[in-house]
Amino acid sequence: MLVDQDTLGRRLGAEGYLADEGLLTALHLAGTLGLPLLLEGEPGVGKTEVANALARVLGRELIRLQCYEGLDASQALYEWDYPKQLLSLRAAEVEGRGIGDLYREEFLLQRPLLRSLRAASGAVLLIDEIDRADSEFEAFLLEFLGDFQITIPEIGTITAASVPFVVLTSNRTRELHDALKRRCLYHWIPFPDAERERAIIRAQAPGLDERSAARLVAAVHRIRGLALLKRPGIAESVSWARGVQTLTREGSSWLEAMRRSAGLLVKHEEDLALLGRHTAEVFGD
Amino acid sequence: MTEQSLLVRIGDHVHGFLRDLHDRGLPVPVPKQRVFLQAIEAVGPRDATHLYWIGVATLTTSHEDLEVYSPTFEHWFGEATARRVPDDEFPDDEAPAPRGKGDEAPLTAALGGEAGLKAGSSERERRPVFGPASEDDRAVLSLLRKELPGAVPTIRSRRRRPARRGPWIDVARICRESRRSHGEIVTLRRRNRPRRQRRVLLLIDVSGSMKQHSAHYLRFAHAVVGRLDRVEVFTFGTRLTRVTELLRARHVDAAVGSLSAVVLDAEGGTRIGASLQEFLANARHVTVARGALVIVLSDGLERGDCRPMQAAVRRLSLLSHRLLWWSPLACDPAYRPLTRGMSAVLGSVDALAGVRDLRTAYEQVQTLIRE
Numbered sequence: 148m149l150v151d152q153d154t155l156g157r158r159l160g161a162e163g164y165l166a167d168e169g170l171l172t173a174l175h176l177a178g179t180l181g182l183p184l185l186l187e188g189e190p191g192v193g194k195t196e197v198a199n200a201l202a203r204v205l206g207r208e209l210i211r212l213q214c215y216e217g218l219d220a221s222q223a224l225y226e227w228d229y230p231k232q233l234l235s236l237r238a239a240e241v242e243g244r245g246i247g248d249l250y251r252e253e254f255l256l257q258r259p260l261l262r263s264l265r266a267a268s269g270a271v272l273l274i275d276e277i278d279r280a281d282s283e284f285e286a287f288l289l290e291f292l293g294d295f296q297i298t299i300p301e302i303g304t305i306t307a308a309s310v311p312f313v314v315l316t317s318n319r320t321r322e323l324h325d326a327l328k329r330r331c332l333y334h335w336i337p338f339p340d341a342e343r344e345r346a347i348i349r350a351q352a353p354g355l356d357e358r359s360a361a362r363l364v365a366a367v368h369r370i371r372g373l374a375l376l377k378r379p380g381i382a383e384s385v386s387w388a389r390g391v392q393t394l395t396r397e398g399s400s401w402l403e404a405m406r407r408s409a410g411l412l413v414k415h416e417e418d419l420a421l422l423g424r425h426t427a428e429v430f431g432d
Numbered sequence: 433m434t435e436q437s438l439l440v441r442i443g444d445h446v447h448g449f450l451r452d453l454h455d456r457g458l459p460v461p462v463p464k465q466r467v468f469l470q471a472i473e474a475v476g477p478r479d480a481t482h483l484y485w486i487g488v489a490t491l492t493t494s495h496e497d498l499e500v501y502s503p504t505f506e507h508w509f510g511e512a513t514a515r516r517v518p519d520d521e522f523p524d525d526e527a528p529a530p531r532g533k534g535d536e537a538p539l540t541a542a543l544g545g546e547a548g549l550k551a552g553s554s555e556r557e558r559r560p561v562f563g564p565a566s567e568d569d570r571a572v573l574s575l576l577r578k579e580l581p582g583a584v585p586t587i588r589s590r591r592r593r594p595a596r597r598g599p600w601i602d603v604a605r606i607c608r609e610s611r612r613s614h615g616e617i618v619t620l621r622r623r624n625r626p627r628r629q630r631r632v633l634l635l636i637d638v639s640g641s642m643k644q645h646s647a648h649y650l651r652f653a654h655a656v657v658g659r660l661d662r663v664e665v666f667t668f669g670t671r672l673t674r675v676t677e678l679l680r681a682r683h684v685d686a687a688v689g690s691l692s693a694v695v696l697d698a699e700g701g702t703r704i705g706a707s708l709q710e711f712l713a714n715a716r717h718v719t720v721a722r723g724a725l726v727i728v729l730s731d732g733l734e735r736g737d738c739r740p741m742q743a744a745v746r747r748l749s750l751l752s753h754r755l756l757w758w759s760p761l762a763c764d765p766a767y768r769p770l771t772r773g774m775s776a777v778l779g780s781v782d783a784l785a786g787v788r789d790l791r792t793a794y795e796q797v798q799t800l801i802r803e
Contacts (some may be wrong), residue, residue: 152475172475172485179474180467187495189715217590229607236615249611320719328493329461335495376712376747417743 151175155204163350164193164200165343173334174201183292183313185277185328188336191380194316197336198273201312208266210311211273212259214280220287224297226256250301260291261305269309277327278317285327292330339381341368347381352388359401363388366405367412369429375418387412405430438480441509442472449508453491458500460491484512560638560698562647564685569651572790573684576655576797583800584660584725585753586627598624630725630753631662635711637730638695639669639702645760646698648789649729650688654679664720668707669697702733704773705740712747726752729787731759734773742776749780758796762786 150158152175159166166174174197177184186194202209212223232249239246257265263272277285291297295307315331317323339347344367345360355363367384379387390408395401406426413419422429450465460468468490477483484505492501505512565573594602602621610617634653638646653665657679665676673695681687692698711717726748734741749755757777761767763786769778778784787793 168481169485169488172482173489175475176471176486176489180470182467184489185493215590219591227604229603233607233610233615236611240615246614318715320716322716325493329463331493332467332489333493334489335498417747 150204158204159197159200160350162200162203164197165339165347165350166197167339167343170197170334170336173332177314177332178312180332181295181310183315183331185315185317185323185331185333186336187317187319187333189338189378189380190318191382192336192338193381194336195273195275196382198271198275198314198316201314202271205269205271205312207268207312208270209273210259210263210266210270211275213275214277214284216279216281218280218284220284222258223260223284223287224258225261225299226258228254228256255299255302261297263311263313264295264297264305264307266311267308270311272311272313274313274315276318277315278320278323282324285324289326289330292327338371338378341365344368344381344384348385348388351385352392355388355392359391360388362401363391363405366429369425370412370422373418373421373425373429375413375421376415377413377418379412383412383414402430438477438483438509442477442483445508449504450491452504452508453500456500456504458492458497458504464491480509481512483509560646560692560695562650562688562691564689565651569648569790570684572794573651573655576652576790576794577659579794579797579801580656580659581629583797584629584632587630587723588625589628591625592623593626595622595624595626598622600624629661630723631664631720632656632660633721633724633726633752634663634665635708635726635728635730636665636667637669637702637704637728638667638698640699641702641731641733642760643699645729645788647688648793649787650675650679650691651684652729652790652793654684654687658682664717666711666717667691667695667698668704668711669695669700670703670707671697672707672710673697702735704730704732704734705738705742705744708744708748709740712744718751721748721751723751723753725754725756727756727758729758731761732757732769732774732777733771738772738776741773742780745777746780749782754782755780757781757784758787758793759784760786760788763788763792 152171155175155178156166156171159171173184173186176182186197188194198211199209227250232254235249235254236246259272263270274288277288292313295310296304298304338344341361341364344364345357348364349355349357349360352360364384367379367387371378387405387408390411391401391404394404394408399407409419409422413422446469450460450468453460468487471486471490472483475482475486477486484502487501487505488498492498592598592600594605600623602623605621606617606619609619609621634656636646636649636653638649642649650667653675657663657665657676663676664674665679667673667675675691675694678690678694679687681690711721728745728748745755759767759769759774762769762784767786769775769784774784785796785799787796
């Protein structure tokens with residue numbers, strides 16, 4: 148990592164991402180020691196966004212691998228361009244020349260992991276929602292995360308030109324394997340405290356005044372205190388703030404706007420009903 | 433604390449700190465300890481708070497580890513000024529949903545605070561005994577194992593596999609093979625999306641009113657875990673316990689017998705609503721129920737307020753592919769689900785069937801196959 152922790156914090160802040168000391172320490176260590184960073188936390192607390200912001204701060208390309216059940220090595224690593232190989236074979240036959248090497252660079256389709264290794268100036272590799280992938284894929288990642296190298300049988304072992312900054316995220320829908328966790332630094336992103344969330348909302352919804360942001364965040368914190376099926380994350384509170392802003396510009400009162408756009412914050416019918424029963428305590432000052 | 437004194441303290445205390453973590457139940461493997469030391473050397477901690485976060489990033493692997501890590505850190509290096517924001521607090525105005533197995537406060541509070549805690553600890557002294565299976569049971573279990581795969585609904589896999597027939601051309605395989613014939617395509621290969629079993633989730637009531645059926649249900653669960661691909665089993669009485677791993681033991685008596693040590697609420701009270709809500713409050717468990725064949729084995733005799741049970745069953749029904757309710761009471765032809773609990777959840781359940789032992793469970797499995 149080229150920058151110290153304080154500079155990293157300032158630059159992330161300039162990109163609209165306000166990280167607390169714990170997250171900054173984890174990011175700084177990941178960059179300094181060249182280790183992957185595993186981020187966990189409830190949905191919507193900014194796990195994916197931190198990789199985006201980091202790529203902008205470091206001036207590196209963001210390469211994203213979205214995990215899902217059934218993801219396999221060919222979709223994550225590389226694949227041979229079979230139709231191109233076939234055409235090359237037929238052309239060689241027609242022209243009466245030798246077939247040559249069918250495993251040349253030009254036939255190689257690079258997928259996210261390989262691309263991140265080959266990025267000359269380093270990349271930020273986001274392996275998003277690793278818990279959605281199968282445990283076989285997790286095992287496959289071990290070589291990559293341990294040594295930052297991958298082996299292609301026809302070519303050989305490819306080692307990183309510049310170690311990528313790897314961020315893995317997990318929503319903890321299943322337990323990750325210890326071997327994977329051992330190779331990563333770890334940080335749990337909690338819901339932010341009121342002060343930080345106010346700052347985040349003001350950064351993400353420009354034009355919102357201090358008092359409105361405070362009222363909004365107070366309401367969000369009260370709502371998180373209710374027994375909801377799904378507690379709203381920062382992403383939801385930011386979109387709520389933007390929704391409220393839009394409605395107030397169209398003439399709604401602030402309170403009315405908060406009520407009308409509550410669907411941006413909570414997304415379950417049961418949660419909306421619960422919110423309805425606690426209107427006074429949630430929206431009151 | 434000055435930087436100098438902190439570094440001195442780290443040097444003095446680091447081994448004791450790491451050993452203490454181990455003693456308190458957070459063993460840190462040597463590679464992680466090495467990374468911790470490398471990190472200290474590389475960045476030079478500014479103060480105790482900075483050191484606290486360096487330790488969090490390098491020594492822990494889950495959020496729950498902080499329960500051991502934080503007090504141990506405090507013991508050795510003093511209090512870090514900026515502490516993590518507690519985010520697991522639930523209010524006490526609505527029915528609180530307990531969060532994971534470490535946090536049983538809402539349940540114990542509902543059971544009568546301290547008195548509930550004492551009752552909980554005395555449960556350890558009278559552990560339930562799940563006796564061995566009889567010869568008849570073994571015969572039925574063997575039949576069950578044969579029939580079970582046919583009873584589970586299937587879903588088309590997202591993965592494409594090589595197949596004789598299928599809508600997709602397998603370009604990779606065709607090209608690989610055609611290289612041997614100088615680019616000539618001899619056989620057209622295809623891919624298909626094979627069908628695979630849906631996940632199965634068993635929620636087994638082990639409360640006092642189910643005493644004579646619990647062992648049968650657990651043996652049934654053992655057959656399901658051993659025979660099907662993706663299964664999760666939980667027991668509930670006054671709390672929720674995940675028992676899938678223990679049921680993986682090969683021998684049915686050993687597996688079911690070992691549950692006596694972990695299912696401490698067996699043969700006690702029933703809190704179906706609270707237990708199901710505890711299940712639904714955990715995002716990991718919710719994923720298990722999504723799109724699954726969910727079978728609740730319970731008589732549905734809920735004590736107290738039935739609304740939490742109704743809400744939980746409704747949500748479970750929305751999450752699952754099919755929600756079956758197997759009750760020993762329904763074996764009686766004269767049974768009508770008129771109790772407050774059962775009548776409230778009946779609308780959310782796909783089928784209510786009578787199952788009181790392995791024989792009746794086998795009959796239900798055959799019914800599922802016919803459907």
